[in-house]
Amino acid sequence: MHCSATLGSGSEEEAKGMQGRFIDGVVAKPHTVTVELVDHGIWIVSMDGQIRQFWPLTDTELLDKNVGKIRLSCQGRGDARLIVSSEEFDIYLVDGTDKPQSASRGLPKLVTGLITVAVLLVIGGFFAIPRLADGIAALIPYSVEHEWGLGVARQFDQLGDYCVAPEGKAALAKMENALSAHPLAQYYPIRLQVLDAPIVNAFALPGGHIRLLEGLIDEAESQEEILGILAHEVGHVVHRHALSRMVELAGVQLVVQVLGGGSAVDFGSLLVNMHFSREKEEQADRFAIEILNDLGQTTLGMAAFFDRLSVDQEAVESNMETDEEGFRVSQILDWISTHPPGEDRSKILRENGKFEKSQPPLLSEAEWAALKGICTETNPLPSP
Amino acid sequence: MNMITETTSLGEDQQDNPAALRHRSEVREVFNLWIVNLLLSILTLGLYSFWGRTKMRQLLWSRTSLLGDDFEYHGRGIELFVGFLVASVLFFGSTQGLNFFALTVENAIVAGVLQILPILIVLILFPTAFWTQRRYILTRTSWRGVRGDQPTGWWGFVWRAIGGYFLTIVSLGLAFPFVATKAMTYLNKNSRFGDTYFTSDMRAGPIFKGYAVLLVSYLLMVAAFGWTIYSTIQDVRSGILSEEEIQARFETIAYVFFGVYAALLIIGPVIYSFFQLQWWRQFFGTLSLAGATISVNASLRSVIIYLVKVFLVMLITLGLGRAFVMRMKIQFLSTHLQFHNIQQVENLAAEAVTELRTGEGMADALFGDFGIGF
Numbered sequence: 117m118h119c120s121a122t123l124g125s126g127s128e129e130e131a132k133g134m135q136g137r138f139i140d141g142v143v144a145k146p147h148t149v150t151v152e153l154v155d156h157g158i159w160i161v162s163m164d165g166q167i168r169q170f171w172p173l174t175d176t177e178l179l180d181k182n183v184g185k186i187r188l189s190c191q192g193r194g195d196a197r198l199i200v201s202s203e204e205f206d207i208y209l210v211d212g213t214d215k216p217q218s219a220s221r222g223l224p225k226l227v228t229g230l231i232t233v234a235v236l237l238v239i240g241g242f243f244a245i246p247r248l249a250d251g252i253a254a255l256i257p258y259s260v261e262h263e264w265g266l267g268v269a270r271q272f273d274q275l276g277d278y279c280v281a282p283e284g285k286a287a288l289a290k291m292e293n294a295l296s297a298h299p300l301a302q303y304y305p306i307r308l309q310v311l312d313a314p315i316v317n318a319f320a321l322p323g324g325h326i327r328l329l330e331g332l333i334d335e336a337e338s339q340e341e342i343l344g345i346l347a348h349e350v351g352h353v354v355h356r357h358a359l360s361r362m363v364e365l366a367g368v369q370l371v372v373q374v375l376g377g378g379s380a381v382d383f384g385s386l387l388v389n390m391h392f393s394r395e396k397e398e399q400a401d402r403f404a405i406e407i408l409n410d411l412g413q414t415t416l417g418m419a420a421f422f423d424r425l426s427v428d429q430e431a432v433e434s435n436m437e438t439d440e441e442g443f444r445v446s447q448i449l450d451w452i453s454t455h456p457p458g459e460d461r462s463k464i465l466r467e468n469g470k471f472e473k474s475q476p477p478l479l480s481e482a483e484w485a486a487l488k489g490i491c492t493e494t495n496p497l498p499s500p
Numbered sequence: 501m502n503m504i505t506e507t508t509s510l511g512e513d514q515q516d517n518p519a520a521l522r523h524r525s526e527v528r529e530v531f532n533l534w535i536v537n538l539l540l541s542i543l544t545l546g547l548y549s550f551w552g553r554t555k556m557r558q559l560l561w562s563r564t565s566l567l568g569d570d571f572e573y574h575g576r577g578i579e580l581f582v583g584f585l586v587a588s589v590l591f592f593g594s595t596q597g598l599n600f601f602a603l604t605v606e607n608a609i610v611a612g613v614l615q616i617l618p619i620l621i622v623l624i625l626f627p628t629a630f631w632t633q634r635r636y637i638l639t640r641t642s643w644r645g646v647r648g649d650q651p652t653g654w655w656g657f658v659w660r661a662i663g664g665y666f667l668t669i670v671s672l673g674l675a676f677p678f679v680a681t682k683a684m685t686y687l688n689k690n691s692r693f694g695d696t697y698f699t700s701d702m703r704a705g706p707i708f709k710g711y712a713v714l715l716v717s718y719l720l721m722v723a724a725f726g727w728t729i730y731s732t733i734q735d736v737r738s739g740i741l742s743e744e745e746i747q748a749r750f751e752t753i754a755y756v757f758f759g760v761y762a763a764l765l766i767i768g769p770v771i772y773s774f775f776q777l778q779w780w781r782q783f784f785g786t787l788s789l790a791g792a793t794i795s796v797n798a799s800l801r802s803v804i805i806y807l808v809k810v811f812l813v814m815l816i817t818l819g820l821g822r823a824f825v826m827r828m829k830i831q832f833l834s835t836h837l838q839f840h841n842i843q844q845v846e847n848l849a850a851e852a853v854t855e856l857r858t859g860e861g862m863a864d865a866l867f868g869d870f871g872i873g874f
Binding site: 137139140141142143144145146179180182183187194195196197226227230231233234237238264267270366369370 | 569570577600642643647846850
């Protein structure tokens with residue numbers, strides 16, 4: 117039985133019981149009614165006989181109980197309300213078989229459900245998506261990655277002008293060609309540029325874009341150090357680590373948005389601060405070892421570079437000034453923040469490299485000197 | 501005579517006298533609900549807050565009555581939650597999608613336009629979020645079985661708001677009272693209760709006085725401070741000042757800054773209270789529904805006390821006590837609003853309202869809770 121209404125057919129004689137106030141949900145004028153409770157429901161009859169409704173208790177909901185009043189609604193009756201004295205209503209209910217349902221039921225269920233959703237979101241956002249990111253990235257066509265990479269590189273290249281000294285560019289092209297010629301790198305063309313920025317770092321961006329910063333070239337003590345670092349960055353490129361990181365960030369950002377609210381963070385700024393996990397760094401290292409071995413080049417240069425950074429890091433951690441240039445310490449930290457050092461990384465490089473010395477070195481002494489001076493000429497536009 | 505017939509006769513007796521809202525929630529019951537909401541929100545990493553807010557509104561609405569009949573809040577937590585999710589995904593998707601798309605475009609002009617688009621989207625979404633939240637709260641509020649609504653006026657409000665941003669910026673803020681009163685009048689005229697639309701005719705003039713004093717004070721302070729620093733820097737660069745003179749200059753700047761700042765800390769709230777009082781007088785004083793009107797009998801002193809209390813509550817609760825602020829606001833308005841010819845509203849007929857199953861998600865996703873829409 118549902119809440120029913122019979123308009124205009126009631127009479128005062130039929131309705132016995134307590135008084136109530138009835139809001140019919142049609143007009144704002146309230147009605148004074150007589151309320152009669154029978155076994156399974158409530159009869160509501162207006163004094164003038166204009167209203168006569170039956171509300172089954174199973175369909176009746178207790179909305180509110182306050183200052184001696186009870187407010188009831190009935191399924192299917194919209195905003196119609198019956199307001200009665202709670203004291204009188206409770207007496208009627210003592211022997212009743214059915215009772216109105218409370219509107220505030222189900223809180224434990226709701227909270228349990230929400231905790232589950234929150235836990236799932238955290239697991240999904242911070243654990244599952246980063247672990248699935250490689251798989252998701254693999255589904256994205258390389259042409260799309262290439263397009264994104266161009267845009268990311270355009271933003272990234274605001275760090276400094278392009279270094280374009282011709283001899284230096286020629287030396288760099290020799291390294292780039294050697295690394296690109298390797299079978300592992302043939303599917304992912306490398307686009308290498310040196311930027312005139314005094315930061316000790318190198319970045320692999322989506323779409324094969326690699327950016328070497330002048331600070332790193334200044335810091336390098338041998339061509340093998342630069343070649344090793346470039347090989348490492350090519351490792352990030354062929355494993356599409358930058359794209360995978362973008363997917364990771366998107367997932368985490370979405371969860372942060374859902375849980376925390378507020379506007380989403382600009383992706384460009386996230387990408388500039390992008391760093392890879394230790395596993396991905398080691399994967400890039402293994403690629404670098406393989407490609408350097410195949411090219412007959414030593415891995416010891418790269419290992420030496422890591423060792424020097426490691427010493428610098430220890431010095432920074434013990435608050436020791438290691439360099440009169442002062443600011444160099446923070447630049448080293450910049451490298452560390454984007455390339456987490458592993459204790460075993462230089463050890464692995466030493467143990468797995470085939471050559472103590474390059475056979476022969478890729479660049480001549482003159483070419484290496486030219487590379488060191490690549491930023492003596494700069495241009496705001498990239499050279500081909 | 502029992503309670504039920506008392507309320508009926510109260511309504512009948514009010515026919516020729518002004519009526520007032522009556523708010524009777526107790527601090528203790530609000531605190532109990534607030535603390536439970538807070539704990540459950542922490543436990544669910546914020547997700548419960550949608551249900552918590554709904555319960556708080558239900559409580560506050562149900563403790564507020566006019567002519568003996570309580571208001572009722574019909575909103576549901578799930579509506580707020582779903583709305584928030586939908587708005588988050590749409591906003592996140594559209595802005596980040598545009599960002600990605602901008603990355604793929606080589607033409608600098610097109611890329612620039614694509615990067616500006618998210619800003620334009622936000623410019624449109626801000627008034628949309630405000631409009632949607634107000635509409636949602638109106639459709640979820642009923643009194644005597646009749647609900648409010650704001651079925652029209654979205655686009656009109658959006659372009660008024662966007663135009664208002666620019667006018668306000670161009671006029672260094674002076675146009676704000678005109679912009680705000682125009683936009684709010686427009687919203688009021690597009691709102692109805694039951695089958696009857698509100699009428700409203702807010703005027704900027706009375707609001708402008710207090711606002712202009714406040715704004716000009718701040719602008720003068722900023723200009724004077726900026727000029728002092730600029731001239732000092734110029735003097736330092738030209739080398740005409742000794743070390744001691746430079747230090748003395750900066751000490752003077754610091755004293756002047758803190759002096760002006762302290763003065764504004766005292767004068768500012770008074771002027772702001774004046775502005776708020778004038779705003780309410782315009783908002784409520786020009787609002788009419790089916791011949792029923794409202795007058796505001798608050799004094800400047802009462803508004804100052806109210807705003808200081810609001811400030812202290814937000815300070816003590818570290819910004820988490822919005823529920824208490826909402827209660828204070830309803831209580832303040834209950835004390836200081838008088839309804840005239842209110843018996844006219846008995847003729848209001850219920851009208852079907854727009855179902856907004858996504859609640860006020862846009863506001864939640866972008867900017868948080870705006871409050872109760874005035």
